[in-house]
Amino acid sequence: MKLLVTGAAGMLGRTTVQAARDLGHDVVGLDRAALDITDAVAIENALRTHHPDAVVNCAAWTDVDGAEEHEDRARLVNGVGPRLLARAAAAADARVVHVSTDYVxxxxxxxxxxxxxxxxxxxxYGRTKLEGETGVLGAGGEHAIVRAAWLYGAGGPNFVDTMLRLGAERDEVSVVTDxxxxxxxxxxxxxxLVELAERRADTGLFHAAGSGSCSWYEFAVEIFDRAGVACRxxxxxxxxxxRPALRPAYSVLGTERDPGIVLPSWQDGLDSYLREREAVTS
Structure with a gap:
């Protein structure tokens, strides 16, 4: 399968490119400099040049607090861009896998x-991401919209890295329980995401998040415990x-789809990420 990944320099985008390559797909990863998804002409040119079977959209404004002050700018990337991308993909008969959020x-x-x-x-942030969902749903082509939650990984700022940095600097940190x-x-x-790109004709909304649930406080405790960091x-x-943006108190995503997306436990994910970090630094 020929796969095009937008936002390929970001935390999720670069991992998606690698996952697709590991599965033997022909992958083109385009970062923001190579493809601005708010530019309709640039999108059409990219699809015409690369002829993908599917597009995975990982491009997004992810600064939740910053979106409160710059909602118009966040809307361009999170709301307008996905609509333009989905319309162009529909015209090119390419399936779209678009990443959304629990914050809807x-x-x-x-x-x-x-x-x-x-x-x-x-x-x-949630409003602009919801606009993106609406735009993709209304574009009329093959699509899968994937709501994810509490993402962390290599290549971008994330909660795990923040906790480990603070744990190295301080004896204690305060984290919300609610x-x-x-x-x-x-x-x-x-x-x-790559699996969904392959699942032609399986369309609509999907929820995908680590199995199990916890508070940010419980997550922080587990991070320090598994990383061997002595921070209270x-x-x-x-x-x-x-904080500038209100956060949902309960963001646990389930699914009613059959088949749905079932990911490993969040604890397994944390262990894998800590091993990945250790391999990079050792």
């Missing part, structure tokens, strides 16, 4: 959120740890 939900107490649950984003979700290693998600984690709340 309001985080109210709930069973795990499934694909048909009503959406109600709390922040600008936000619960499913940490997801990009190495696990990337393989699922102090519990705090979202009310005490105010």
């Amino acid at each position: 939900f309001d985080g109210a107490p709930h069973d795990p959120w499934v694909e048909s649950d009503p959406v109600a984003p709390l922040n600008a 936000q619960v979700g499913r940490p997801t290693w990009t190495g696990h998600l990337a393989g699922a 984690v102090l519990p705090t709340t979202s009310e005490e740890f105010v």
Whole structure:
């Protein structure tokens, strides 16, 4: 299969390129300099040049707090870009796999959120990502929209790296206990994205996140424990740890699809990422 990956320099994009190559696919990875997904002409030229069977869109504005101040800029990348990409892909008969977020939900107490649950984003980032979903759904072509959650991995800022950096600098850190979700290693998600790119005619919304759930506090405790870092984690709340963007309190993604996407546990993902970091630094 000929696969084109946008946002290929980002944390998820670079891992998806490698996962596709490992599976024997012919892969073209385009970073923002090579393809700006807010430029319709550039998208059409890229599809005409590379003739992909499928496009995996990993390009995104991922600065959740920054989107509160720059919602128009975030909307261009998260909302307008996916629509333009999906329309051009539909015209070229290429399947689109688009990555979205758990932040399209309001985080109210709930069973795990499934694909048909009503959406109600709390922040600008979630609103712009929801616009992207709507644009892809309305483009009329082959598509799979994958809502992921709490991503971390090599090649970009993430919670695990932040905790390990703070743990090396401090004796204790404060982390919120009242936000619960499913940490997801990009190495696990990337393989699922490639699998969906292969699943022609399997369309619509999909949820994909590490199995199990935890709070950010519990995640931090586990990070330090598994990494052997002697740093104490102090519990705090979202009310005490105010940030520009509201976060959903309950972001656990489930699925009602059969077959759905089932990823390994978030603990397995954390172990894999810590081994990956150690291999790079050793």
